[in-house]
Amino acid sequence: MLSIQMCHVRNDGLTTMSELRQNEIQVLSTVKEFGRKANMTEIIDKTGLTDTAVMRATLALSERGLVEIYETRNDLIRLNQEGISYAQLGLPESRLVNAVLSLGGEASIDEAISKSHLSDDIIPIVLGWINKKRLASIHKRKGILYLQATSKVEADEDEQTLRLICDKGEVRSEDLNPSLKNTLSRLKNRNLLETYQKVDREIELTSEGFQIDVSDYQSTAITALTSELITSGEWKNITLREYDISASPPSIYPGKKNAYFEFMEEARRILLAMGFTESEGPLVELEFWNFDVLYQAQDHPAREIHDSYHIEHPKSGVLDVRDLVKRVKETHENGWKTDSTGWGYKWSKKIAERLMLRTQTTAVSMRYLASHKVSPIKMFCLSKVFRPDVLDAKHSMEFTQLEGIVGGKGINLRHLLGFLKTFASTLGLGEIKFKPGYFPFTEPSVESFVKHPKLGWVEFVGAGMFRPEVLKPLDIDFPVIAWGMGFDRLAMIALGIDDIRDIHSRKLDWLREKTLMW
Amino acid sequence: MPTLNVGYNDLCGLVGRELPIGLLKEKLFLMKCEVDSLSGDELVLEVTSDRPDLLCAEGIARELRGLLGIETGLVNYKLTKSDLKIYVDRSITKVRPYIAGALVKKLEFTDAFVKQIMQLQEKLHLTYCRNRTKVSVGIHDAETITHKLTYAGVRPEKIRFTPLDETREMNGNEILESTPKGREYGWIIKSFPVYPLLSDSDAKVLSLPPIINGIVTKVTPETTSLILDVTGTDMKLVNFVNNIMVSSLVERGGIAEIATIIYNRKKIDTPDLSPYRRNLNLSYANEVLGLDLKPGQVSSLLKKMRYGIKPRSKNSLTVIIPAYRADIMHEIDLVEDLAIAYGYDKLNPTMPMSATIGSERNITKLTRKIRDLMVGLGFIEVLNYVMTSENTISYKMDAPSEKIVKIANPLSIDFSVLRNWLIPGLLSFLSFNKHVPYPQNIFECGETVEINEITPTKTINQRKLAALVCNHKISYEDIQSNLYSLLRNAGANGWSLHRTEHSSFIKGRVASIKVSGVEAGIIGEIHPRILERFEIENPVGAFEIDLEKIFRK
Structure with missing residues (x-):
């Protein structure tokens, strides 16, 4: 344990009672009540002052040689995000x-x-x-x-130590068995630990401080102008003390919106201004809406167990759109009336009825088109999707997608590119380029990239025109262009976040400091 | 997207022209391909999964020759008759009924070629062949066997040969259990009484599809001609894969010969490299692309994509599609290729003129008002994941778990259920911030999900608001005053508080919030037993409301 005397008494005779402020008097008398020594927490509890007010008063007293401050620094260790995930997953x-x-x-x-x-x-x-x-x-x-x-x-020594620290949340380094030293330095080198210090402060009155009789304290210089002083006219007889007007005030933290949520609001504003209507669907979705209506064959790799989350209970839902189910089945099997060859396999209703966490907000577009068949259509959905992944700096098991569709007579591929270009520039993303892509439900398909000043070309959105095999069974007789973008990546660029976990940050001090500017 | 490695010089050789790397990158970017990296001579490319024919340098070069105008239109692959015959026994019907094959001669085995053919086989297996379940490919030295082959279902204990990479003869069971490939792919055939086996008239085994080849037909540097066996459960896919393999080998200079497949009642010659046809309506294509292309332009553009063209009428063409193209299901697929040939970079982006009035969901508007008020009340907005653990939302809270939606295949126990309420996530947030100055007043507006048997998805999403106050000292009133202020200012009507009991809260300091008799939320002081489990050292007051229920009009 490291114990140091922080401030030395300054014996320059500056101490005069008249210069003590209200808070300083309060702190002085509180320490006296505790005998001669008290720690900061005791003083805060007793005086009801904020910790910064007590700290300021104490420092002022110490400068006047009335108290001494003793600091004890404890070295503490906790796991960082990566450490926590290893403690849990191995x-x-x-x-x-x-x-x-x-x-x-x-x-x-x-x-x-x-x-x-x-x-x-x-x-x-x-x-x-x-x-x-x-x-x-x-x-x-x-x-x-x-x-x-x-x-x-x-689990070896490294892993056991990680779990131990994880269970305790934080540990003092000197409390740990010395034999763990090597293990700790190994974990530290692997960058799984964070060390930080906590400071405990104890205040002791000097003999000079002890001699001050607080009750004697009276002054003609007043700190706070009160209502009584004003109404009684007493203010004419007093002097108001001068303040140090540039001393930093105590920090206050405003109530504040989350920067990521606000970025979502920004995107929403742009889409509303472009005339889009917002829609949403269930997070637990039938495979039918997530895949089958989208002409994704039932043996498509994206439908396998490691690419989508399935539900333990209830396992299956109910398909309540009989005509659509029949048309989708035939489209998959033989193309139905879409003039397509179809996938040529036996379609199973049972698979389509399975429940899953939706992997794409395109499921919402499908639900929307099933109930909105009159042109023109402009819809967007800004919401969560889920894909199996282990949470780390770059991957997340849930993220937000921004989905948009535009349908109407005469809508074409150039319009799709036009929309993407306008949207990117409105978001301040600058230069954009397009390349051919592939999605099972769109043809032609487009991938687009935006130029990031640091990262270079970054994939921005997947887009395309819904295939006839998608639209015809939905009874939509006009072209529909669609796009879906990984919104989190966009937000990370805009908000200057490098770790995807910071979108769901659990650090209150970080949230308190994070500006709402981008 | 599948990635593949291609030698830069090999690719230029196949294209027949020296391509500056900048130009190559640009051209590939504008087709269904992309350069990931280039180090030394090695290009790493990504190809979209709809184009199995581009999974090798030969296929990419064929496409590039078209786009660069070096050679356009349909490639005419010549096939000649051969003595290769594959007799298909009935016993195979239930396991893996279809087979196609080919004999390819006069091949020159350069390093680049061997790499490409192995890679094509591997990538096809991984993607289009669905990890060998639907289709698999075997490649054999044609000189090592007779050309009268039998494809039959054989009982595992009757199978006996030395598999590739092994040193001794094994039976079918041994191969599945003790070879690496057997362990990896054995499950595909394991449940059948017979396994597929391809052998020659001297009972030499070529392969046990889709697991492994026999050692006798191993390809060596001295090999000059190959036999391909392509087996599977879907005849169409089997033929496409065979076509892609054979046409790539011919692109390398091989001479392809036909394998005759003899089923019980019919004979089929494979590969069948004759193209198929589809009509393309020009006004349809122009409408989709927003262009005004003339018939001449359309046909020269499609020829660049290696199609053959026959004019039909003023407004229609017959497009002749090469046999290696497995992705053309509909006229629209030809329209996309037309756009690719035209150049995505040349399609002039434009905004459509359709006047619509934007509108938000009511819940979005409501959420915005609520968030404004909560911020005004001094709360900081927190965002937690919808996925969480049963431990957090149920066990630690002493809260019921029947309505919780559980994931069947979670990757981590921490994210294995969907949250049905927000307070536990906010408590966990507090437990991470014990060292940060108090008071800590936080809130979250977000989705929760719970089981609800009457909806088609058996679940419902709910938009909820939860708020927590935490300080060295708090009282029920501290949280209550915030709730009252919020509801009054947001204009909620007809709500009232009722004494209730809830294991997460202190008895006598918890109330349910009701709107016209319907439960819409809860408020109270969190029980110290719960705080202890979250290792929170200061008291917490909390409320949670279902926004749609509280503000129902």
């Missing part, structure tokens, strides 16, 4: 090796990564640890890395 090297085991004891690096859901960018480091800890053997065949493991990796 260290990535263990997860990778265990993934290899579940793949039969040997697997290529790509298979193991995909099984373990680790992100690619940490793999070189993870391999380093596997090697170091001798968890598996790594060898190269035909230019491909393979991992071979024989036994399941149990």
Whole structure:
């Protein structure tokens, strides 16, 4: 424990009673009540003053040699986001090796990564640890890395320490067993820990301070002008003390909106100004609306278990749109009247009835088109979608999509590009370029990129014109252009956020300081 | 999107022209392809998943030759008869009924070629063939076997051969259990009494589709001709994959010969590289693209995309589609290719002139007013995830769990259910901020989801507001005054508070908020038992209301 005397008494005889302010008197008398010593928390509780007011008064008293301040600094350790996630999910090297085991004891690096859901960018480091800890053997065949493991990796010292710290939230470094020192420095080097200091302050009266009789304190100089002084006319007989007008005041924190939410409001304002109507649908969705109406075949990879969240209970919903179901089924099987070949497989209603967390807000567009068939149509949806992913700086299991559709006679591909260009420039995103893309439900399909001053060309939106196989079963007889953008990425660029988790930040001080400007 | 590696020099060689890298990048960007990176000679490309024919340098070069105008129109792939015959036994019907094949001769095995053909096989397996379930491809040295093959379903214990990369003979069960490929793909055929087996008339085994080849037909640097076997559960896809493989080999200079497939009652020659046809209506194409292209322009643009063209009428063309194109289902697919040939960079973006009046959902407007008021009351807005854990919203809160929507396949226990109320998320927020100055007044407006058997999705979304006050000392009144002020200023009518009990709150300091008898929210002081579980050291007052219920008109 490190204990230091922070301020030395200044014996320059400056102390005169008349210069003590109200708060200083209050602090002085409170410390006296506690005997001769009190800590900051006790003083705050007793006086009812804010912590900054007490701190200021105490510093002033100490400058006058009336009190001494003793600070105790505690070094504390807590886990950062990455540390917390490893404490919960296990260290990535263990997860990778265990993934290899579940793949039969040997697997290529790509298979193991995909099984373990680790992100690619940490793999070189993870391999380093596997090697170091001798968890598996790594060898190269035909230019491909393979991992071979024989036994399941149990939680080692590193992981146990992570869990220990995670359970406790924060620990004082000196409370930890000295044998953990090495482990801690390893975890620190892996950048899983945060160390910070907490300061405890204790205030002690000096003999000079102790001698001051607070009750004697009277002054002709007044700090606060009161209603009584004004109405009684007494103000004529007093002097009002001068303030240090540039001293920094105590911080106050306004009630404040969340910057990300406000950026969503900005996008909404632009869309409203462009004449779009807002819509929404259920977060737990039938596969039918999320995939089948969108002409995504039932064996499409996006429908597999690792690409969408399924519901444990209830597993299935009810399809209450009989005619549409029939038309969609036939469109998938043989093209129905859409003049398409269809996918040529046996469509299953049971699959279409399964419940899932929607993976695309295009499900909302489909619901909208099923009930709005009169041209012109302009709809947007700014809402959540979900895809299986492990939360880290770049990935999130839920994120916001901004979906828009425009339908009407004469709507064409150039209009789609026009919209995207206008929207990007209204959001202040600047230069934009287009390339051919692929989505199962649009043709032609477009991907567009915006130029970011630091990041270069960034993918901005996926778009296209809904296929006849989508529109005809919905009984829509005019073209519809559609786009869906990953709104979080856009927000991160606009708000200057580098870690996607900061959109849902749990740091109150960060939220208090985060400006609402972009 | 699938990615593939292509040698820059190899690609230029196949295109037949030296392409500056800048130009190459630009051209690829404007087709369904994109350059990810270039290091040394190696290009890493991304290709969209609808174009399996672009999963190799040969396919990309064929496309580039068209777009650059080096060679346009349909490629005429010549096929000659061969002695290769594949007899399909009835026993295969239930496992993996279809097979196609080819014999390709006079191949020169350069490094670049071997890499591309292996990569094409692998990428097709991963994407179009759905990880070998629908289709799989085997490549064999044609000189090592007789050309009379039998494709049959064989009981696993009767199968006996040395698989590729192994050193001893194994039976079907052993192969599935103890070879790496067997463990990876065995599940596709494991449940069937017989496994698919392709062997020659000397009982030499070519392959056990879709698992592994036999060692006898292993391709070596001395190989000059190949036999392809393409098997699967969907005849159309089997043929497309065979066509893509064979046409790529021919692009490399190979001479392709036909394999005759002999089913019980019919004979089919594969590959069938004859093109198929679709009509294209010009005014339809122009309407979709917003262009005014003349028939001559349309046909020269489509020829750049390697189609053949036959004029039909003033307003219509017959488009002759190469046999390797597996993605043309509808006229609209030809229209997209027309746009690609025209150039996405040349389509002049324009705004449509349709006057509509924008409107928001009522709940959006209401949420905005509520957020304004909460901020005015001094609260900071917090945003939590909709996904959370049962531990947070139920166990730690002593709250019921029946209505919670649970995820069947969560990746982390922390995000394995959907929240049905907001207060627990806000409590967890507080527990992360114990060292930050108090008071901590926070709120969140957001979606919650709960089970509701009467809706088609068996669930409903609700827009809720929750607010928490937390300080060294608080009272029920501190939270109550905020709720009253909010509801009064927002103009809520007909609401009242009723004494209730709730395990998350202190007894006697909790009320339910009702609007005309309907429960619409809860308010109270959080029970210290709950605070302890969240490791919150200061008292907390909280309310949560269902916005639509409170402000129902």
